[in-house]
Amino acid sequence: MAIDSKTLAFVNFYAAIGTLEKFVEFDLEAAEVARKQNITVRFNVKGGPDGLVIFKDGKVTVIPYDGRKVDVNLYCNNADKFNKVVDGTAMPLPVKGLIKTLNFMGKKDSPFTVLTDRMAAIMRAKEFQNDEERNLCTKLSFYAMAAGIAEVGNNDPIARYAMERVLDGNIVLGIKDVCYATLVKKDGKLTVVREKLPGGRAFMTFNTIEVAKGLIDGELDSMACVSSGLLDTRGHMLMLENINKILNIVPKYLQ
Amino acid sequence: MTYKYDNNVKTMTRAGKVIPCGVYGHLGPAEGCMIPSSAYPFFASRAKGSEMWDVDGNRFIDYMCGYGPNVCGYCDPDVDGAALEQIKKGNCTTLPGHIMVDFAELLTDLVHKDWAFFCKNGGDVTSFAIMIARYHTGRKKIIFVNNYYHGVAPWTQKPDTPGTLIEDCCNSLYVDFNDIPALTKLIEENKDEIACFIATPYMHGNFIDNELPQEGYWQKVRELCTKHGIILIIDDIRAGFRLSLEGSDTYFGFEADLITFCKALANGYNVSALCGKEFLKSAASTVPYTGSYWMSSVPFAAGIANLNKLKANDACAHFRAMGERLTNGLLKTANELNVPLKVSGHPALFYLRIVDNDGSFLLHQEWIAECVKRGVFITNHHNHFINLSLTPELVDETIEICSYAMNEMVKNNPESFR
Structure with a gap:
């Protein structure tokens, strides 16, 4: 399957960078790093995402650009360029706030750089010092996966077929008693909310955090897990069937 | 008393190691018609007429009929x-x-x-x-x-x-x-x-x-x-x-x-x-x-x-008669319990759905699960099948089990049926 640059840019912004929201919520050290800077940064990617990364009082919010005044405006002339920025092999063009840009992401100890590097290291780790670190990795991967479903569904040329067939309503994804996210289908697109919303029409729940890790890492077979009850699915199954078709495509963008 | 599926789960665990999905395709729980999978058996040990026994010895009156092929009765x-x-x-x-x-x-x-x-x-x-x-x-x-x-x-x-x-x-x-x-x-x-x-x-x-x-x-x-x-x-x-x-x-x-x-x-x-x-x-x-x-x-x-x-045996007349007997019985119970059960399709291949306000099918899935765990093999979102060996006595037993199951579902969801 071919990687679509535009889709990858959306995944990089909302699923990868977007997961910083939860990283600083779960990890005290990360929250401390985020607390060093209160700043609103716009990433404006031509033919890709146009969004805001907001650091405020130790919290991070990643949302679409809404017209507000920003401290830093970073421009990429195409999706490929932005994907290189995320890979650390290019820098965006600072349209506004050059010095603040350098402070935000221009150095190894800049808050954005520290947070994204550390989060990526945790999510890519194969060995962990303790259960806490392992569980953090799983939870972050879960939220990246959930956001990835929305972005891949909205943008990937093949996944869009499935996204369009998902009926309007809420699809609740979760690791039982650990963490939840809700995919909201409305106005012809999917958005992710990183919490359990009421009024779900379809539900997919990993029974344990270990099962979630095994499935997200591709070490467990999802169909076998459904069969054995380790992955509980209920509600509007056609909605889930189409979400699963998108989910099949998500890993190639999150690798 | 509801069924237990210890041997089914053990067999599925074995199956998952050597067969993709454990049970792939429409007979398997991953297809979306056996929800939750914990309510369902996975493997049969034998079948006769309209009945099927799983590997735990649980007996089911079977309305899926192998998803259609069982038309005269198993082992006719x-x-x-x-x-x-x-x-x-x-x-x-x-x-x-x-x-x-x-x-x-x-x-x-x-x-x-x-x-x-x-x-x-x-x-x-x-x-x-x-x-x-x-x-x-x-x-x-x-x-x-x-x-x-x-x-x-x-x-x-x-x-x-x-x-x-x-x-x-x-x-x-x-x-x-x-x-x-x-x-x-x-x-x-x-x-x-x-x-x-x-x-x-x-x-x-x-x-x-x-x-x-x-x-x-x-x-x-x-x-x-x-x-x-x-x-x-x-x-x-x-x-x-x-x-x-x-x-x-x-x-x-x-x-x-x-x-x-x-x-x-x-x-x-x-x-x-x-x-x-x-x-x-x-x-x-x-x-x-x-x-x-x-x-x-x-x-x-x-x-x-x-x-x-x-x-x-004028089979199609029998299919219609048994399908109508069954669905009429289920509708009678549903009316008594104020459950909005909808029956659609031809009686020989009847389709069931409890209408809900949020379009989630959760109440329907809960009812079907209660039926299966008590010995009526039906699925959530697929039409069902009548076969020639099905008797009025088996249909009436089915209505009794499904009515009990519906009552259980209602008791578990009082806020939905006030």
Whole structure:
């Protein structure tokens, strides 16, 4: 399957960078790093995402650009360029706030750089010092996966077929008693909310955090897990069937 | 007391190690019709008539009938007897057994078609029908009815299905069932490009309330197809021999150009058939299509015994009567409990849904799970099947179990049924 640059840019912004929201919520050290800077940064990617990364009082919010005044405006002339920025092999063009840009992401100890590097290291780790670190990795991967479903569904040329067939309503994804996210289908697109919303029409729940890790890492077979009850699915199954078709495509963008 | 499935789970664990999915496809829990999977058994140890026992020894009255093939009853002595007799004479022989001709004569006479071509599964014959239509017309496009199911070959899928290419789907057109204006428009927009219109005789798709044809629908479809040189294919794999032994096109008062049969053809023995009109026989002869086991004699012997038994017992009247007895009983309980149960489709293939406000099916799934755990094997979002061995006593036992289960569901959700 071919990687679509535009889709990858959306995944990089909302699923990868977007997961910083939860990283600083779960990890005290990360929250401390985020607390060093209160700043609103716009990433404006031509033919890709146009969004805001907001650091405020130790919290991070990643949302679409809404017209507000920003401290830093970073421009990429195409999706490929932005994907290189995320890979650390290019820098965006600072349209506004050059010095603040350098402070935000221009150095190894800049808050954005520290947070994204550390989060990526945790999510890519194969060995962990303790259960806490392992569980953090799983939870972050879960939220990246959930956001990835929305972005891949909205943008990937093949996944869009499935996204369009998902009926309007809420699809609740979760690791039982650990963490939840809700995919909201409305106005012809999917958005992710990183919490359990009421009024779900379809539900997919990993029974344990270990099962979630095994499935997200591709070490467990999802169909076998459904069969054995380790992955509980209920509600509007056609909605889930189409979400699963998108989910099949998500890993190639999150690798 | 509800069932426990310890041995089922153990067997599934073993299966998962050596078989993709454990149980793949429509008989498996991953397909979305066995929700939650913890309410369901996974493996049978034996079956007889309308009953099935799982590997934990739990007994079920079975309304899925192997998803259709069980039409006379499991281990039917007449069908199995004919198969056993044929085994003694030879099965997969170098020259096909002459019994193939007997079966073709019986079948074509029964369903009012001019020829029969035998394969193994439903997907074999729907695929062959499409190939014949394309070859005969020299056209590429296929009209599907939304919510269709005609097998799992790439031409039946959407581009997002794993293993399917966009190119596999680029000649697919879609229209809603019972929508003649939309069909007329679609044909006009694709004039001289459409090879065939393929549909089931009524909309018995999964996950949706089933829908019977409106008055005059099929006659108008027939007229449009004839006018525009479009081959009319009826996929009678699921409904065939349950509505009428003469084919579901006859039942609804029109004539298909090609019609496919499988599930109820031989009471579980593996044979499917494509039957067609004379003008397509040459195309069926020309398009290359064959398989290692397609002319095996044992399924033909079983098929002959099966069709003869269905005829002799006025089977379709029995299917309707038992289906109505069951669904009327369920509706009576639902009314008493203030549960908005909706029954749709033909009584022989009834479809159930508890209507909910949020469109989540959660109450329905909970009720079905309570039924299964007490010995009635039904699924959440698929039509069900009646077979000839089903007795009024078994139906009444089913109503009793399902009513108890519905009451349990209501008790567990008091806020929904105030």
